[in-house]
Amino acid sequence: MAGVQETQLYCLADRTYYDTPGRLRDRATRxxxxxxxxxxxxxxxxxxxxxxxxxxxxxxxxxxxxxxxxxxxxxxxxxxxxxxxxxxxxxxxxxxxxxxxxxxxxxxxxxxxxxxxxxxxxxxxxxxxxxxxxxxxxxxxxxxxxxxxxxxxxxxxxxxxxxxxxxxxxxxxxxxxxxxxxxxxxxxxxxxxxxxxxxxxxxxxxxxxxxxxxxxxxxxxVGPFPYTVREVLQFSSAGGIYLAEHRESGERVVLREARPHAGLDAAGDDAVTRLRRERWALERLAGLDCVPRLHGVREVWEHTFLVQEHVEGVQLFGEVIRRYPLVHQDCGPSELAAYAAWVDGVVAGLAAALDAVHGRGVRYGDLHPANVVLRPDGSVVLVDFEYADELGSSRVPRAGAGGLHAPAGLCGADADRYMLWATWLFMLMPLTELADLDPGKPAGLERRAREWFGLGAGAGPARPGAATTRMVDRSPLEGPEFDRVARELIAGIHAGATPDRPDRLFPGDPAGFADGGTGFAHGAAGVLHALHRVGAPHLDDYADWLVAALRRAGRPCGGGLFDGPLGAAAVLARVGRAAEAAEAVERVRGEAPAPTAALFGGRAGAALARLRLADALGSARELADAVEDGRALAAVVRGEYVPGLAAPAGAGLLYGWAGIAFAQLRLYQRTGEDWLLVSGRAALTRARAQCVTAPDGSVQVLDGGRHLAYLDRGSSGIALVAQEYAALGDEGWDGFLAGVRRVCAPGFVREPGLFRGRAGLLLALDALGGTAVRDAVLGQVRNLEWHLVARPEGLLVPGMRLRRFSADLHTGAAGVLLALHEIGGKGLLDALTAG
Incomplete structure (x- = not known):
């Protein structure tokens, strides 16, 4: 998946889809x-x-x-x-x-x-x-x-x-x-x-x-510098932000580094220009409790460092994530009321801070949750004044996080007050990036937030410009009208297809460009699989594109089911293009095997793809190669050293031990060799060992301090595999499955996607709960309306980080389409893995 900086880069060329920077519309400045x-x-x-x-x-x-x-x-x-x-x-x-x-x-x-x-x-x-x-x-x-x-x-x-x-x-x-x-x-x-x-x-x-x-x-x-860096808080091309200590006094400070001529923003200003602006603001605001103290500015080597007070506390963004109650399935009225009261207190503090800043004749210009620190006593401190300006300036701020920036026409104090309203909405419904994709979304999100948290019409800050800004609320999923929604999703996928482009067929996550747009997770193979699975007609042109793209591929041919040519070949075989699938397999035969063991990018994925190909092509050679992959995986599970093959660090389906367990299970079911089942059970046990039970009884993967439930890395993917082992007679899984079921129907899910969003969780809930949870499943389907955007060409689905739309299987429309189709069906894990 693309990182934050790479995602920003892939937002430059197109306002609708993630796209390569090379398609930037820059003819006039060549x-x-x-x-x-x-x-x-x-x-x-x-x-x-x-x-x-x-x-x-x-x-x-x-x-x-x-x-x-x-x-x-x-x-x-x-x-x-x-x-x-x-x-x-x-x-x-x-x-x-x-x-x-x-x-x-x-x-x-x-x-x-x-x-x-x-x-x-x-x-x-x-x-x-x-x-x-x-x-x-x-x-x-x-x-x-x-x-x-x-x-x-x-x-x-x-x-x-x-x-x-x-x-x-x-x-x-x-x-x-x-x-x-x-x-x-x-x-x-x-x-x-x-x-x-x-x-x-x-x-x-x-x-x-x-x-x-x-x-x-x-x-x-470099020369002498009186501070010792203790922690890097943030890196960008503009410089870094560091937590440091004075070498003599031991005082903790924050260093904000600015590189000359680097980190240009939308206005063309470099990092040093913005740092000078921040220095001006901090000097103008000196003495306010809601602003860090300025210690000074130092030149070191060619870089400029602004030295400011280190404010003890937590970032508002992280505190919203920690406190947000609707991620818990059993969130009740008391939890909602307590959170709403906390939000009111924070917003009151922010309003007072803005009043104080405005009282000094300064417009802040960049209010969002990552630029607010909450002290231990709950008081707020505004940080990052790079976009501060005179309060009377008519310039519209060029900053702002996704969906939180001031709209055109608002400047001065009104711009800050709009960002205050947007921050309030983010704290209640952290989906504000959707406003950049659909101006009708904020109205619907605000209405839902008021309903959930029991807020009257007068609650919350006023939104400047509300009377002149047209807000249209769209609700494409007012009920479980699966056929209609499926047709509109398919229409949206077709509308975004670009068969004339050699680098991609369907828009998806930026990661799709790494394999030439062919992969199962982020490329044409996954979309083709979903369309074929739901019975969409007229797919030959898409299959032709995939065949041609595989023939011209010039990047490493390894990988697993989700990111390599073997997965794409498995899809071609499934849609009736057996000869081209066999050709693709022959082109990569003899390539070095993947160095990791997972389904995504690794040997388990290669084994599963070869098994799919063996069945589709009737190939004994592919089956033998798949079994050899299984032997290598079994050695890794036993803890043996296998040259060129690393054990997974994670637990989940795509990147961890559960994926190995699933591949070994399918190999066992195909061959009947017991050692594969023994290996799969051991891998599944290792996956379960990385799960914890939360105070609410839900079971999730504990990964580096994060609790994960999504299909790709979390407990729901493990549970789907465990359910199949339990069906073979493995005992002791009932409590685990019940605990995972508790985490599959939260009120709030930030993203809609199949492997890391609501679509996957609702599928897991359906598979683990059966008819007993059907109402909850339908409720999760209806909640997809937060994300889906109705356009004349069809329904579009925001991808990872909600910055642009995606059609791919992992993050976008193909995954949502497949999820809706598989509700109530059988063979879910095979549907998710090119079966």
């Missing part, structure tokens, strides 16, 4: 070198946001020393022209960000630190040419500005940087089974090309002597 015919004797290639120029007849080495050049937007065109002139004269391949908009994206606040700041990349043919170009470009660009490329070593004082890395696209799998860029070590093995935000050289590479003075200068530039 650099001249990216337009028209390429220079004579050169080839131009487009990849994502990058344009590459390579001399005809030239061939890049696989890897070596590369040069990165950074730039600020106002100097970018001139910097590109200078670098291009050198590279064209010397016939050295290079690539560059294609437009001013692309540069803003890569330099943005939410860009990963490892790639932030890179504007031009130069690919020297050998080390001598690298050193020559490094000297020449460093001298040529001296005096130019650009953000520091954190993965690299700076050459001199110019924005010119160097690192050893891959030149061509090579891929391998890291220790967790993810596909990552690769280097080739001296033995020929592909190993991860690490791009952490720190300069490092692979163990087999010697740092050229000419670079050693630059490394020494970097290490000497």
């Amino acid at each position: 650099y001249r070198l990216a337009l028209g015919a390429p220079p004579a004797g050169w080839r131009r290639e487009e990849r994502g946001l990058w344009t590459a120029l390579r001399p005809e007849g030239g061939r890049l080495p696989e890897q070596g020393w590369k040069i990165h050049v950074s730039a600020v937007p106002e100097e970018a065109e001139a910097t590109l022209a200078d670098v291009a002139r050198v590279c064209l004269e010397r016939r050295v391949a290079f690539k560059f960000l294609r437009s001013a908009d692309a540069l803003l994206v890569v330099s943005g606040k939410y860009m990963g630190r490892g790639s932030s700041g890179k504007f031009v990349t130069v690919y020297p043919r050998d080390e001598d040419e690298f050193l020559l170009l490094a000297r020449e470009l460093s001298a040529l660009l001296d005096g130019r500005r650009g953000p520091y490329v954190l993965t690299d070593l700076r050459i001199g004082t110019a924005p010119v940087y160097a690192r050893y890395g891959a030149f061509v696209e090579l891929w391998c799998r890291d220790g967790s089974g993810r596909a990552v860029p690769a280097l080739r070590d001296p033995s020929g093995e592909l190993v991860p090309d690490r791009r952490d935000p720190v300069f490092r050289v692979p163990s087999w590479v010697t740092l050229p002597a000419e670079l050693r003075p630059h490394l020494a200068a970097r290490e000497a530039a």
